[in-house]
Amino acid sequence: MAMSKEDAVKKARADAARRLGVPENEIKEESIEQADFPDMALGAPAKDEMSGMMISTGWRIRLSGGGRKLEYRADDNQLRLYNFNGANHRI
Numbered sequence: 777m778a779m780s781k782e783d784a785v786k787k788a789r790a791d792a793a794r795r796l797g798v799p800e801n802e803i804k805e806e807s808i809e810q811a812d813f814p815d816m817a818l819g820a821p822a823k824d825e826m827s828g829m830m831i832s833t834g835w836r837i838r839l840s841g842g843g844r845k846l847e848y849r850a851d852d853n854q855l856r857l858y859n860f861n862g863a864n865h866r867i
Contacts, residue, residue: 785835787855796846802842813851816829819849835849835851836849847859
């Protein structure tokens with residue numbers, strides 16, 4: 777089942793709250809924008825992950841909370857956390 781932009785933001789907020797150890801209502805939306813990514817991993821491959829080299833259109837979701845800023849990347853099929861503590865994560 778395809779994920780909508782609203783679904784992606786909701787999942788990203790829940791993940792950010794869990795990772796940062798703060799209540800979900802303390803996670804703020806900095807920006808949500810449509811974006812093109814360089815590959816099927818949304819430019820955020822997990823360690824040792826291979827992905828197709830095809831431009832993917834989705835959303836860049838920037839959140840903040842607990843004094844930190846996080847960037848999520850999503851499309852209709854996946855959600856990824858970009859460069860969190862030096863690594864990418866598939867949610």
